[in-house]
Amino acid sequence: MDAIIKNFPHRPDSSAKETGKPDFLDKRETDRPSREEAEAAVRTLLRWTGDDPEREGLRETPQRVVKAFEEMFGGYDLCPAEELGRTFEEVAGYDDLVLVKDIPFHSHCEHHMVPIVGKAHVGYLPNGKVVGLSKIARVVDIFARRLQTQEALTAQVAATIQHVLDPLGVAVMIEAEHMCMAMRGIRKQGSTTLTSTFTGIFKEKPEEQVRFVTMVRDSRGG
The missing domain is CATH 1.10.286.10 (GTP cyclohydrolase I, N-terminal domain)
Structure with missing residues (x-):
């Protein structure tokens, strides 16, 4: 049935x-x-x-x-926006960048249905409210558990956080290895694809993009 x-x-x-x-x-x-x-x-x-x-x-x-x-x-049966529904305004005046880095994820390429394995780095500048850090990782997980392209996954995470939290800006960077390149076709193991997207102040001010990328790279030692 x-x-x-x-x-x-x-x-x-x-x-x-x-x-x-x-x-x-x-x-x-x-x-x-x-x-x-x-x-x-x-x-x-x-x-x-x-x-x-x-x-x-x-x-x-x-x-x-x-x-x-x-x-x-x-992920098709879950709503990522609902994960961001509970926010907190008691942040002791904190209004600077919140960065959740090295969020591991597994997804599947929508073209060949083979794995995409990588890490996401998500940052946002609060506009009076913040969300539990685990919720950011949960949003990545929900979108990853669908047939994906890396470009779409990057855009979806950023757009959802921007819409629900209405921060001053969102920055998302994703690094991943695609098994459709490693297991078939040109069979290039170990190659990594990098995508990023920015909204709000991150798009308006290149120095904020640089700060985000620097925080991601410096805290990883590379």
Whole structure:
């Protein structure tokens, strides 16, 4: 029996203003096949590879794959904005950069469905309120647990924090290795892709961008 679930659009709205609500935070109705249909699809892929899905080692693989997919792509069922809902205004007058660096994440390339492994560095300049530091990491995790491109992941994290917290500015830098480059195609292991995006004061003042990058690099010793 097919299930209808509430989901969240994947891509940022390029036409939305920085202070407007990103369209990927709106819920939408999405058709989702049943677990039985998903397991049947895995069995078909196993046959397509040339193996026998009925042999002992693969007999329970369809169930395991579907269960793993539920975990790896659980971000579709979660709203990142809700993670930032509780903020704190008692910050003893602190109004400088808040930086959460080296947030590890695992995602999957939307083109080949192979892993993207990396770290995110997220900073923002508060505008009277702050959020629990773990919530920033949670936002990264929710978006990472969807089919992604690194560019979209970077933009989504920044746009969500900007929209919900309304800080003076947001800075996001992501460094990741893409298995679609390491395992297939040109097969270049160890190459890293770097993306960054800035909003508000970080976009207006290049010196703030430099300060953010310097804090990320200096605190990592490189």
